[in-house]
Amino acid sequence: MAKITFITTENKSIILEGTTGSLMQLAVDNSIPGIDGDCGGVCSCATCHVHVHPEHVEKTGEASEIETDMLELNDHYNEYSRLCCQIEINEKLDGVVLQVAESE
Amino acid sequence: MSENYSNNKTCVVIGASHAGVNFAFALRKEGWQGKIILFDKDPTLPYHRPPLSKAYLTSKDAIEKNVLKSQESYEKDNIILQLGTEVSSINRLKKTIVLHDGTTQSYDKLVLATGARPIIPSILGIEEASNLFPLRTAGDVENIRNSLAKSQHKRVVIIGGGYIGLEAAASLKKLGATVTILEREDRILARVTTPEMSTFFEDLHSNNGVEIHTNKNVISIKTSEGLNTIICEDNSTFKSDMIIVGVGIKVNIELARDAGLDINNGVSVDSTTQTNDENIYAIGDCTFHYNTHYDRFVRLESVQNAVDQAKVAAAAICGKNATYDAIPWFWSDQYDVKLQMVGLSTGHNKVCVRKEESENTKFSIWYFKDNTLLAVDAINNAKAYVLGTKFIKNQKRIDTSKLVDPFVDFKPANLVVES
Ligand SMILES: Cc1cc2nc3c(=O)[nH]c(=O)nc-3n(C[C@H](O)[C@H](O)[C@H](O)COP(=O)(O)OP(=O)(O)OC[C@H]3O[C@@H](n4cnc5c(N)ncnc54)[C@H](O)[C@@H]3O)c2cc1C
Ligand code: FES
Numbered sequence: 001m002a003k004i005t006f007i008t009t010e011n012k013s014i015i016l017e018g019t020t021g022s023l024m025q026l027a028v029d030n031s032i033p034g035i036d037g038d039c040g041g042v043c044s045c046a047t048c049h050v051h052v053h054p055e056h057v058e059k060t061g062e063a064s065e066i067e068t069d070m071l072e073l074n075d076h077y078n079e080y081s082r083l084c085c086q087i088e089i090n091e092k093l094d095g096v097v098l099q100v101a102e103s104e
Numbered sequence: 105m106s107e108n109y110s111n112n113k114t115c116v117v118i119g120a121s122h123a124g125v126n127f128a129f130a131l132r133k134e135g136w137q138g139k140i141i142l143f144d145k146d147p148t149l150p151y152h153r154p155p156l157s158k159a160y161l162t163s164k165d166a167i168e169k170n171v172l173k174s175q176e177s178y179e180k181d182n183i184i185l186q187l188g189t190e191v192s193s194i195n196r197l198k199k200t201i202v203l204h205d206g207t208t209q210s211y212d213k214l215v216l217a218t219g220a221r222p223i224i225p226s227i228l229g230i231e232e233a234s235n236l237f238p239l240r241t242a243g244d245v246e247n248i249r250n251s252l253a254k255s256q257h258k259r260v261v262i263i264g265g266g267y268i269g270l271e272a273a274a275s276l277k278k279l280g281a282t283v284t285i286l287e288r289e290d291r292i293l294a295r296v297t298t299p300e301m302s303t304f305f306e307d308l309h310s311n312n313g314v315e316i317h318t319n320k321n322v323i324s325i326k327t328s329e330g331l332n333t334i335i336c337e338d339n340s341t342f343k344s345d346m347i348i349v350g351v352g353i354k355v356n357i358e359l360a361r362d363a364g365l366d367i368n369n370g371v372s373v374d375s376t377t378q379t380n381d382e383n384i385y386a387i388g389d390c391t392f393h394y395n396t397h398y399d400r401f402v403r404l405e406s407v408q409n410a411v412d413q414a415k416v417a418a419a420a421i422c423g424k425n426a427t428y429d430a431i432p433w434f435w436s437d438q439y440d441v442k443l444q445m446v447g448l449s450t451g452h453n454k455v456c457v458r459k460e461e462s463e464n465t466k467f468s469i470w471y472f473k474d475n476t477l478l479a480v481d482a483i484n485n486a487k488a489y490v491l492g493t494k495f496i497k498n499q500k501r502i503d504t505s506k507l508v509d510p511f512v513d514f515k516p517a518n519l520v521v522e523s
Contacts, residue, residue, distance in 0.1 A: 021169070029174040031129070031181070038411050040152035040170070042159070043486070044435040044444060045407075066442075069486035073494055073516070 002094040024048040024085035034100040041085035051080040053097040076101045113138035116211035120144035123388025123410035124217035130418035132181045147188035157271035167242045194363040216386040218356035228324035236347040261344035265292030269350030274438040286320040370403040375427040376420040387413035444489035447479030
């Protein structure tokens with residue numbers, strides 16, 4: 001099990017516990033505002049954009065090429081940007097903090 | 105709208121899929137305090153449809169892994185889900201709907217999100233065909249998976265070479281089936297894309313061992329002892345253990361039509377998704393709507409359209425200013441190929457192809473009308489898709505000689521013609 005913190009665009013911290021599935025699914029199931037997951041998690045919609053806390057990038061790993069391509073021209077892109085549908089929950093993610101990106 | 109306008113009101117939604125479910129949650133978010141009731145005849149907790157022909161078909165996952173929202177989310181937002189419940193009619197005068205068992209439910213606002221159903225063409229013998237399935241619901245996938253698992257020879261014929269047929273072909277191939285696609289037109293995807301893309305996908309499937317036959321108009325099916333013989337107009341025949349029908353959809357307009365709402369290749373709505381009855385809105389696959397950007401009326405079959413219209417309807421019902429002004433987008437995943445499309449290419453008179461220097465197939469097709477970019481189809485090329493989206497939105501003029509040159513870095517500054 002992993003404890004994940006989502007910080008919403010209104011600066012509210014929401015702590016969730018997850019065991020399987022992607023971070024997008026966890027967020028959608030718990031109605032985290034700003035994470036819609038419209039494409040169901042296949043890098044097609046970019047409605048699951050988060051910024052990983054700089055100190056936690058090691059746990060989540062780096063963005064893949066398609067994630068960067070989908071996000072690079074987004075007004076709210078930065079080096080910590082990820083599509084959180086591409087991050088699978090496992091114990092290693094325990095303690096990770098994610099900032100939900102503003103929508104364009 | 106005053107603060108508590110919606111307090112004692114009821115909003116009823118017919119159809120709990122991409123459009124209906126997203127609408128219900130958006131309505132709460134917009135501040136609706138009254139009841140929200142979602143009806144759907146499908147008994148399953150609402151799920152994502154796109155994976156049905158893609159990853160979900162090849163997986164062993166249960167549908168729970170694929171739901172739009174968890175059961176608890178509905179409870180938390182106080183959204184009432186009435187699944188396995190078919191709506192039979194709408195009474196606009198009384199502002200009620202009638203359910204299949206004759207009971208009625210009143211509404212203050214009604215939202216039609218009835219989507220579409222697969223066409224089962226009237227082919228001689230189709231009723232008796234063995235293991236013949238459409239592909240639109242979780243139940244259909246369940247049937248297809250079970251039937252394939254039981255099938256000894258796993259010979260599948262897919263009638264119809266549209267996106268769903270092609271995706272099913274790729275998935276079934278992965279599951280070890282022998283797959284043949286029969287397409288009535290002279291190219292696959294004829295209804296939905298350009299000849300350039302059709303050729304690419306024909307080659308892709310051939311290379312993956314799927315047989316594609318075009319100009320095949322199926323006229324009858326003979327079935328004996330579980331073996332189907334599919335007979336085409338040109339007298340060619342194909343044998344199969346299973347048949348998947350993917351020849352397109354029929355819009356579920358009957359409720360709206362019988363209630364006297366305006367119909368025009370779908371339920372007619374204005375740019376706020378309102379029908380000609382001020383208390384009835386329609387969203388998603390079932391609507392015929394105006395697209396501001398392309399200045400014409402369209403009916404779209406896509407998650408984007410369902411979700412975006414859902415948000416507009418929710419805002420409009422809560423008395424906010426909202427108009428539907430989206431640029432359509434769509435995707436398809438087949439084998440290791442990802443297609444992403446943005447815009448509507450109809451009416452183009454110029455096509456530019458850009459091929460990237462890359463070990464895997466990676467290119468994009470750009471459709472213009474004169475100097476205006478209408479649409480982009482990107483193959484394994486999210487960058488092209490995103491750039492195309494930006495350019496269409498901002499109506500930027502593009503230097504096409506630079507666009508087609510893979511040595512020109514794919515950046516807005518390099519491609520836009522400054523006016
Ligand atoms: C296999 C497959 C793959 C797809 N792939 C993609 C893709 O990759 N990308 C993409 O963008 N789109 C894709 N689509 C299209 C996308 O799924 C649809 O555009 C989307 O589902 C439309 O949502 P909707 O809510 O408008 O309608 P629907 O999903 O059709 O839902 C309508 C609902 O209304 C219910 N209903 C209808 N009439 C009644 C009634 N009288 N009483 C009660 N309930 C009723 C139905 O049971 C149904 O659940 C795909 C579709 C399929 C089937
Ligand atoms: S859910 Fe669509 S890109 Fe992540």
